[in-house]
Amino acid sequence: MSDNKITIEVDGQTLDATGGQMLIxxxxxxxxxxxxxxxxxxxxxxxxxxxxxxxxxxxRKPMPACATPVGxxxxxxxxxxxxxxxxxxxxxxxxxxxxxxxxxxDQGGECELQDLAMGYGRGVSRYAEAKRAVxxxxxxxxxxxxxxxxxxxxxxxxxxxxxxxxxxxGTIGRGESMEIAPYIAKTVDHELSGxxxxxxxxxxxxxxxxxxxxRSWEMEQADVVSPHDSFGSNMHAHLxxxxxxxxxxxxxxxxxxxxxxxxxxxxxxxxxxxxxVTQPMVKKNGEWIAxxxxxxxxxxxxxxxxxxxxxxxxxxxxxxxxATVEELHLLERLTRGTGSDNIDHRLQQSxxxxxxxxxxxxxxxxxxxxxxxxQAITLLGCRVRQEVPMLAHRVxxxxxxxxxxxxxxxxxxxxxxxxxxxVLSENxxxxxxxxxxxxxxxxxxxxxxxxxxxxxxxxxxxVVESLKNADNATVFLGHAATRHTNFxxxxxxxxxxxxxxxxxxxxxxxxxxxxxxxxxGVLPHRTxxxxxxxxxxxDTQAMLNAELGAYITFGIEIEHDVADGxxxxxxxxxxxxxxxxxxxxxxxxxxxxxxxxxxxxxESAGTYVNAEGRWQSMRGVALPQGDARPGWKVIxxxxxxxxxxxxxxxxxxxxxxxxxxxxxxxxxxxxxxGNKVQVTDVAATTKDTDLYLSDPxxxxxxxxxxxxxRIRSAADSLKATG
Numbered sequence: 085m086s087d088n089k090i091t092i093e094v095d096g097q098t099l100d101a102t103g104g105q106m107l108i109x110x111x112x113x114x115x116x117x118x119x120x121x122x123x124x125x126x127x128x129x130x131x132x133x134x135x136x137x138x139x140x141x142x143x144r145k146p147m148p149a150c151a152t153p154v155g156x157x158x159x160x161x162x163x164x165x166x167x168x169x170x171x172x173x174x175x176x177x178x179x180x181x182x183x184x185x186x187x188x189x190d191q192g193g194e195c196e197l198q199d200l201a202m203g204y205g206r207g208v209s210r211y212a213e214a215k216r217a218v219x220x221x222x223x224x225x226x227x228x229x230x231x232x233x234x235x236x237x238x239x240x241x242x243x244x245x246x247x248x249x250x251x252x253x254g255t256i257g258r259g260e261s262m263e264i265a266p267y268i269a270k271t272v273d274h275e276l277s278g279x280x281x282x283x284x285x286x287x288x289x290x291x292x293x294x295x296x297x298x299r300s301w302e303m304e305q306a307d308v309v310s311p312h313d314s315f316g317s318n319m320h321a322h323l324x325x326x327x328x329x330x331x332x333x334x335x336x337x338x339x340x341x342x343x344x345x346x347x348x349x350x351x352x353x354x355x356x357x358x359x360x361v362t363q364p365m366v367k368k369n370g371e372w373i374a375x376x377x378x379x380x381x382x383x384x385x386x387x388x389x390x391x392x393x394x395x396x397x398x399x400x401x402x403x404x405x406x407a408t409v410e411e412l413h414l415l416e417r418l419t420r421g422t423g424s425d426n427i428d429h430r431l432q433q434s435x436x437x438x439x440x441x442x443x444x445x446x447x448x449x450x451x452x453x454x455x456x457x458x459q460a461i462t463l464l465g466c467r468v469r470q471e472v473p474m475l476a477h478r479v480x481x482x483x484x485x486x487x488x489x490x491x492x493x494x495x496x497x498x499x500x501x502x503x504x505x506x507v508l509s510e511n512x513x514x515x516x517x518x519x520x521x522x523x524x525x526x527x528x529x530x531x532x533x534x535x536x537x538x539x540x541x542x543x544x545x546x547v548v549e550s551l552k553n554a555d556n557a558t559v560f561l562g563h564a565a566t567r568h569t570n571f572x573x574x575x576x577x578x579x580x581x582x583x584x585x586x587x588x589x590x591x592x593x594x595x596x597x598x599x600x601x602x603x604x605g606v607l608p609h610r611t612x613x614x615x616x617x618x619x620x621x622x623d624t625q626a627m628l629n630a631e632l633g634a635y636i637t638f639g640i641e642i643e644h645d646v647a648d649g650x651x652x653x654x655x656x657x658x659x660x661x662x663x664x665x666x667x668x669x670x671x672x673x674x675x676x677x678x679x680x681x682x683x684x685x686x687e688s689a690g691t692y693v694n695a696e697g698r699w700q701s702m703r704g705v706a707l708p709q710g711d712a713r714p715g716w717k718v719i720x721x722x723x724x725x726x727x728x729x730x731x732x733x734x735x736x737x738x739x740x741x742x743x744x745x746x747x748x749x750x751x752x753x754x755x756x757x758g759n760k761v762q763v764t765d766v767a768a769t770t771k772d773t774d775l776y777l778s779d780p781x782x783x784x785x786x787x788x789x790x791x792x793x794r795i796r797s798a799a800d801s802l803k804a805t806g
Contacts, residue, residue, distance in 0.1 A: 088102070089102060090157075091156065091157070092156070092159070093158070094111060094116055094160045094161075094162060095162055097114075101154050103155060104154075105153065105154055106129065106149070106151065106153060107152045107154050107160060108120065108123055108136055108149040111162065112125075118138060118149045119136060119203070119204065120136045120150060121135050121200075121237045121285045122135075122150070122238060122239065123136060124283060126342060127239060127242045127246060129150050130242065132236065132237065133178070133235065134170075134174045135174050136150050137149070138160050138162045138167045138170075139160065139162075139167045140160050146170040149162070171204050172206070175201060175204040175205050176205070176210070178197070179201065180209075180215070182232075182233060182286070183233060185233075185287075189230070189287035190291070191286060191287030191290060193300035194300040195285070195287060196286070197235065197286045215232075217232050218234065221265050221266065222269075222271065223266070223271055223272040223277075224273060224794075225271075225293075225786075225787040226346060226350060227272055227278065227280065227290070227291070228290045228291070230288055230290070231263060233286045233287045234263070234264055234288040235285070237285055239283040240264060240283055240284060240289060241253050241255060241264065244280075247276070247279070248276050249501060254267050275346050275347070275775060276344075276345055276473060276474075277346055278291070278344070278345075278346045278349040279333070279344070282332060282333060282342075291330055291349075291350075292787065293330075293353050293786075294329060297330075298322075298330075300322075302324055303322040303323055306320065306321050307320060307321075307334060308320070308321045308331070308702045308705060309692050309702050310344070310348045310596060311406045311779070311781075312345075312347050312348055312406070312778060312779060312781075313471070313472045313473075313474075313595070313596055313778070314472060314592060314594070314595065314598055314695040315474045315475055315694060315695060316339055316692055316695070316700055317339060317474055318333070318334040318336040318340055319334050319348060321686055323705060323706055326706055327356065327706060327707070328355060328706050329352075331348065331350075332344075333349075343477065344474070345474055346788065347473065347776065347778070347782060348474075350788050351782045351788065353784075353786060353787055353788075354781040354782060354783065354784030354785035355686070356709070359668055359669060360710075361665060361666060361679055361710075361712065362710025362712060363375075363710055363711045364376065364380030364679065364680055366379065366383045366678050367676070377711065377713075377721075380680060381722055381725050383677075384678040384680065385722060385725035385726050387634060387660035387662065387678065388636075388662065389726065390660070391632070392422060392633060396424050397621075397632075398424075398634060399424040399633070399636070400424070400426040400427075400622065400627040400630070400632045401415055401418075401419045401424070401426065401635070401637075402431065402627070402638070402640060402646070403427070403429045403601065403637075404429070404595070404639030404640045404779070405430070405431065405594060405595035405596070405598045406595045406596040406597055406639065406779050407601070407690075408597065408689075408690025408691055408692065408715070408716070409600040409690065409692070409699070410716040410736050410739040410743065411715040411716050411719060412597065412600060412604050412606050412743075414716055414723070415719055416605045416612065418722065418726070418731075421726070421730070422726060422728065425620065426622040426627050426632065428606065428607060428608055428623050429595075429598065429601035429602075429607070430594075431624055431647065432563075432567050432594055432646070432647050433567060433571060433594075434571075435568065435569055435572050436625070438572030438573075440609065441572075441756045442602070442610070443591065443752060443755075444752060445598070445600075445602040445603050445614075445697065445750070446599055447590075447591060447599055447752045447754070448590040448591070448696050449752050449753075450558070450588060452694075452696050455475075455478040455479065455558075456485060457485065458482045458487050459486070459555055459556045460488045460490075460504075460551050460553070460557035461483075461488070461490070461558055461559075462490045462491075462547055462550070462557075462558075463491050463493065464516065464519075464560065464561055464562070465492070465493060465494075465512050465516075465561060465562050465564040465565025465568060465574060466563070466565065466592060467495050468560070469497060469775075470495075470773045470775045472592060473775070479560075480499075480500060480501055484501075489503050489504055490504050490505040490507075491503045491506045492509055492512070492516070493509060493512075494508075494511075494564060495564070504547075504550050505543050507543050512568055513568070514534070514538065516574050516581070517531065517537075518539060518540050519547060519548060519577070521535045521536070521538040521544075522540045522548045523580075523581055523584040523585055525584030526580060526584075528573075528577060528761060529761070530573075531577060531761060551582075552586070554587070557585060557588070558587055558589070559581060559582045559585075559588070559590070560590045560592060561574075561590065562592045563594055563773050565578070566591075566592075572761045575591075575756045576761050579754070583755070589754040589755070591754055595778075597692045597693060599693040599694065600692060600693035603747045603750065605617075608621030608627075612746035612747050614750065625648075628646070628652040629655075631655050631656075631658060634660040634661070634662070636661075636664065637664065637676075638665075638682075638715065638719075639665060641671070641672060642656070642671070642675070644777070644783065653675055660677050661675055661678075662677065662722075663678070664680045664682050664715060665679065666681065666682055666683065666780065666781075680718050680722075681711060681713070682714070683713060683714045683715060684709075686704070687707065687712070688704045688708070688715060688716070689704045689714070689737075690704075690716075691740055691743075697750070697752060699744075701740065775792065776789060776791060776792030776795075777792065
């Protein structure tokens with residue numbers, strides 16, 4: 085596209101444009117609507133639906149606005165007789181084979197074809213022959229198909245090829261026999277595949293979990309933020325009578341553009357399951373008894389007071405890193421109000437040896453949109469498709485824009501683009517040390533021998549060269565690195581590598597609010613704003629190993645969410661455990677003594693801080709189930725029952741304001757000196773990351789579990805065959 089500025093005339097209106105722009109881009113920017121089906125601003129131009137035909141001065145025939153570049157002085161007419169007749173003729177052709185089944189179509193009421201047929205269609209059809217019928221395709225548990233409705237706009241095909249990076253769908257046949265289908269009989273499993281539902285302008289592709297559950301005009305729309313990873317995707321929740329019926333993307337070019345991951349889209353199906361906790365419960369003589377809030381809170385407070393009567397440090401608090409800022413802030417105040425500093429959100433981390441070097445929060449140190457323009461990227465212990473799918477999309481965009489992307493991982497993942505260099509690591513610590521040696525960097529204290537003895541290969545040199553030769557390079561430290569038993573050493577080495585290559589170091593938070601939890605001080609060694617705690621508390625592993633007198637767990641299932649959780653869950657039987665949770669399972673019933681039902685995602689107002697440090701708030705949009713209450717309210721009342729001062733807030737906004745004030749202004753600096761690094765086991769590896777087992781809601785989302793089982797089965801088969 086040329087940079088020269090020009091003027092054109094559309095319907096008698098003079099518009100500024102850039103030479104080479106497509107006409108539809110200019111009209112969209114100026115609020116002039118031209119009908120379309122195949123055109124989408126994020127996809128390449130296909131110009132196959134012909135719905136955007138317009139009249140061009142001195143043109144021999146109507147021209148497609150999506151594929152007509154503008155030049156200085158050109159004149160177009162979008163509402164002339166020629167343009168309208170061309171658009172009506174196109175609509176007549178599109179409706180020849182389209183079934184008249186709007187009353188039973190999930191797309192009814194929000195269908196682009198339905199809307200344009202009202203404006204450009206005839207009242208009767210001149211086509212008397214039989215309509216064609218197309219057999220539906222099985223695309224898996226997420227996307228339903230009614231392929232007879234398909235108008236061959238190919239948006240779904242182009243999305244797979246251009247955005248997802250995998251061509252799961254394509255066109256077969258010719259002319260009237262053309263169909264959209266997978267090339268071979270397989271399902272659509274890519275972690276962004278659900279976006280084809282939004283792209284489809286008719287009812288050919290719909291959400292299978294949502295199918296036939298509600299009509300669009302019955303539902304309310306509310307803005308929400310993803311609680312499933314640190315990307316912080318913006319979404320709309322569609323609600324019917326207080327329940328979330330589906331989730332769709334909310335446009336935000338700075339974060340998720342117009343897309344969301346399948347985990348964000350379909351996790352809501354795990355909200356309304358049979359194991360939701362709907363009323364407070366207390367264990368008496370080994371039996372669970374449903375009770376009211378007053379008695380449950382009294383039992384919780386009495387147990388905590390008894391356990392901490394002689395030693396305040398006998399209380400340990402474990403919080404979900406996907407809890408809201410409001411809940412996390414009050415948990416921190418409650419814990420330290422009792423005199424204990426044993427509080428942590430780093431459930432999956434096992435190495436805390438260098439926690440004194442922690443940044444104020446795990447963050448990227450850049451905006452998400454800046455990732456698109458990086459010139460070199462190294463994914464170090466970052467299995468990005470499994471960890472944060474939308475971050476994987478941004479990394480792929482950077483590669484498409486010319487970035488050299490290198491991979492240093494223990495897992496052999498498919499990245500859907502050709503990496504610049506790939507180190508399939510058998511030992512992440514040793515390979516990170518080799519990168520530091522190849523860069524000629526100064527080894528961190530305590531790691532000199534690891535760097536000196538590193539086995540440097542040509543691949544290591546290629547990774548370092550790509551970082552050094554770029555003006556804008558970043559090393560991404562991912563979940564696999566954070567969960568590694570030698571995390572402190574790997575992080576210190578990664579920092580040394582970034583400094584030696586004049587690159588940035590970005591740390592990808594483990595969960596949706598890992599950044600928020602660190603900022604408000606849900607840590608044993610830091611209080612709000614990154615200030616050093618007066619007393620050093622116990623981290624997650626030390627807390628559970630100590631078998632304290634009392635524990636408060638918030639929003640977690642220890643056996644799933646904590647490293648080595650199955651062993652720790654057994655050890656809790658001898659302690660007084662207050663579980664604030666939305667779900668209950670057999671294991672929780674065994675170790676807990678009091679269960680306080682808290683509202684799940686969407687049922688309470690709350691704030692999340694994403695990986696770029698952006699604070700994003702949402703209101704409570706759905707009704708809590710049964711007697712469940714917003715988590716921040718439960719924590720506040722429990723603190724009052726424990727006779728702790730300063731818990732008189734009456735709104736989530738008031739709690740958020742207090743949290744923001746406590747945190748203050750933060751400037752992220754990802755430089756990790758590695759002052760107290762200890763290498764526990766040189767040969768240790770990291771625990772595998774599973775996209776669809778990340779939190780309690782996702783684990784209960786049946787459609788996602790079907791996809792997850794298929795992916796895990798394929799991975800096991802690959803390992804078995806070598």
